[in-house]
Amino acid sequence: AxxxxxxxxxxxxxxxxxxxxxxxxxxxxxxxxxxxxxxxNQGLQLLLKxxxxxxxxxxxxxxxxxxxxxxxxxxxxxxxxxxxxxxxxFCAVKGGSEKLVFGKGTKLTVNP
Amino acid sequence: DTEVTQTPKHLVMGMTNKKSLKCEQHxxxxxxxxxxxxxKKPPELMFVYSYEKLSINESVPSRFSPECPNSSxxxxxxxxxxxxxxxxxxCASSQVGLALITGELFFGEGSRLTVL
Numbered sequence: 437a438x439x440x441x442x443x444x445x446x447x448x449x450x451x452x453x454x455x456x457x458x459x460x461x462x463x464x465x466x467x468x469x470x471x472x473x474x475x476x477n478q479g480l481q482l483l484l485k486x487x488x489x490x491x492x493x494x495x496x497x498x499x500x501x502x503x504x505x506x507x508x509x510x511x512x513x514x515x516x517x518x519x520x521x522x523x524x525x526f527c528a529v530k531g532g533s534e535k536l537v538f539g540k541g542t543k544l545t546v547n548p
Numbered sequence: 549d550t551e552v553t554q555t556p557k558h559l560v561m562g563m564t565n566k567k568s569l570k571c572e573q574h575x576x577x578x579x580x581x582x583x584x585x586x587x588k589k590p591p592e593l594m595f596v597y598s599y600e601k602l603s604i605n606e607s608v609p610s611r612f613s614p615e616c617p618n619s620s621x622x623x624x625x626x627x628x629x630x631x632x633x634x635x636x637x638x639c640a641s642s643q644v645g646l647a648l649i650t651g652e653l654f655f656g657e658g659s660r661l662t663v664l
Contacts, residue, residue, distance in 0.1 A: 538590035
């Protein structure tokens with residue numbers, strides 16, 4: 437079975453500061469990992485995905501994430517936060533034929 | 549712009565009403581999903597259709613009835629709902645085959661349902 441833990445339900449940063457959203461996973465098989473973003477009153481949009489190719493994954497809007505097997509982590513980063521990055525971010529894991537499992541989400545607030 | 553279109557965006561219904569949510573995609577995807585999302589929670593899987601056949605039902609109450617008339621359309625029929633069913637209902641689609649295994653989903657913007 438797979439599971440995801442997102443550390444911090446709420447992260448607040450200043451505009452221009454580093455964004456770091458933490459995600460740890462558990463999977464009995466090699467996992468596929470995802471970060472989705474949800475803006476207010478909208479559906480989920482895929483930011484980036486890890487599917488066993490490069491461990492450093494670049495996504496849209498300047499985000500990237502690094503798969504670290506030894507730490508079972510897939511943290512999301514962005515060097516410089518923008519006001520438009522304010523949203524809810526979900527980490528998700530899928531292993532084999534099992535269903536996609538979402539973390540509880542992290543709400544990112546960007547202060548001017 | 550999302551390539552998965554959901555209608556209506558908002559729906560208010562009484563507990564005795566019958567209504568439907570609709571979802572349409574034109575990406576050639578053959579897997580379609582319904583998720584339920586409560587405020588400040590992650591999406592919860594309800595149903596999965598693969599090649600227009602129901603492949604997963606996550607023990608959803610029978611007052612929710614899914615239908616997949618063709619490969620582009622997915623409906624969710626609602627009847628005798630309870631106030632606790634108020635939520636954002638998200639439709640998603642994915643390719644079958646490798647993409648179904650890797651889990652990449654394309655979501656619509658959702659239908660916000662309020663049950664009075």
